[in-house]
Amino acid sequence: MQSAERQPPTVPERPQRKIIHVDMDAFYASVEQRDDPALKGRPVAVGGGHRGVVAAASYEARKFGVRSAMPSVTARRRCPELVFVKPRFDVYKAVSQQVRAIFADYTDLIEPLSLDEAYLDVTEDRLGLGTARKIAEDIRRRVRAETGLTASAGVSYCKFIAKLASDHNKPDGLCVITPERGPEFVASLPVARFHGVGPVTAQKMARLGIVTGADLREWTPPQLEAHFGSAGQWYWRICRGIDEREVKPDRPYKSVSAERTFDEDLRDPAALAAQLTRVAGFAWERVKRAEVRGRTVTLKVKFADFTLITRSKSFARPIAEQDAFEAAGQVLLAALMPVPQGIRLLGLGLHALAEDDPAGPEQLGLAI
Template identity: 55%
Template sequence: MNVMIQTPIRKIIHVDMDAFYASVEQRDNPELRGKPLAVGGSAARGVVAAASYEARKFGVHSAMPSITAARKCPDLIFVPPRFDVYKAVSQQIREIFAQYTPLIEPLSLDEAYLDVTENLRGMEIATEIALEIRAKIKQATGLNASAGISYNKFLAKMASDLNKPNGQAVITPRNGAGFVEALPVKKFHGVGPATAERMKKHGIETGADLKSKSLQFLTEHFGKSGPYFYGIARGVDLRQVRPDRIRKSVGAEDTFVQDIDDLERARTELTPLAEKVWRHCAANGISGKTVTLKVKYSDFTQATRSRTSAQPCSDVSDVLESADALLTTVYPFKLPVRLLGVTLSSLTNDPSADDEEQPQLGFDL
């Protein structure tokens, strides 16, 4: 099937703060500067929410179990997160964005898309806007930001990683398709490890491989994501920057190195998933009433179970309790389990998540 895709030429900037949580901690505590730092967790338990660049040199990264991080970097310093501070800094940054465009789509506390095609400053060159924004962020917060500039969201996101930290890159309409063709699909934003592995089984390892597949093939094998993959393989992404974007759910999942058939082991794996979900909720002042458990078996079949409460979850233990109860409903497992996922939906703004009820956890999805 041959599909012609028409797309307007837009000017999109993706701004991404560099090691945001860790950089805030180093800014506020001079004793931490230049040292390997992890926000969240502890040497004995939990997961790393953010790692300083000094820690990343040892292979420490976000979502890594703290015990693994401590093993990779024996001198690693663990610091508890301060979400109230991160939120305040994030608000400073968004006020700077608003000086240039009302079309701002936050993805988390530390990154956002900006559509500057028609901007409040009347500036024609998006790269100059990105430079100004990054300079103002540095002046106002003392923190470094990186940026990607392109004609769509996918490529702007990819570009923001090219010259990190404290840099920016542009991908033009002329070189967008070629950039994608040369890129491994496992580095694509929106292609996780499990999807990359599925693609590999179909002989898809680069953007060029992806481009060689028909829309029909991609839809057949990747469902509703098929048209998106078909487009980005050609450097096309029609998604608009949506300032009114409302997230419908918050989820986390993990594919295991070895399949699990033991209930207690599966229960243990639920804890970091529930923590990841709740950290995002705590950081953004939201909660939800519906907890959904996803179980994928060794033959790739899956089961989902949901529980809805009358009141939104008030802390991570509520999420974990529901997920654990749902897990018992599918045990004994019909086959060994290769993946578990936890999702919180029926989201609502929960004021209690902004103050003393906010858990001291630190993962930013």
């Protein structure tokens, strides 16, 4: 008797992912309005000041065209009634941790993107609520009840569409995009709204006649790669609603940095060096809190005419001390002297990061 032909083992089909993207509404500004009733209903900008930039704007301010990263002078010109509030990052971080604790009741698969947004994989219905929509509704209800703030949520089968969906009905909204609706939902949207398509790329696409996701679908991978390099493959996939990225908890930092905008433009080398020492101190505190190390120091300089440049220096081994971190920045700054015009902003950051390993070899100093 001949033995039966061996059959390949069957691979169980992976269940359809259920992804929620939660985005707090105008987070910093909403916290300030919550904590100061006098600010409710008023246009509020967090940050700013005489020479600074807007870190966040309330929805009342956004109606006037005020946006984050906008120079405060421009913001005040657009909205003369704008109220500037100093940022309280310790408070924002505490509220963010409160919201993350709510997420953790529903899933362990939480990928924070910033203090105010995160992806959640709720494929496993831990609390037995029945659907991802009901989970998102329950999360939003609890966020409002426990923090006094509102959150918008997007629900879908992949990260890319969930993030698009969370922005669809803002503020205080919920949008669910099923797998059947995914490709057409993406096709209907402007490519400028796609995560990963910045303003420069969106302008380049517009020059090529690519304005919507539907336009993007008309292009083949080779055509897209010819214009956009390796990103062409990503664009080809997302315009068809294809995104297989997993929700990854403990998303690693790409960089840690700090920066300072001055009340007056600076040109004196000694004054700039002193300011860089302050910035390095702030940045290194963030490095310690993040428990990371890096091999590349990057100096950021914004001139009086808003021209922005960066200069970097990389080392063979991670930098382990604040003195070495600052020294690398000072070398980069000194190389720019004398400057052709005043400097309005200095920033210093650490890149090429890895998690800190206490058992690893210490590097006590770098000769620069």
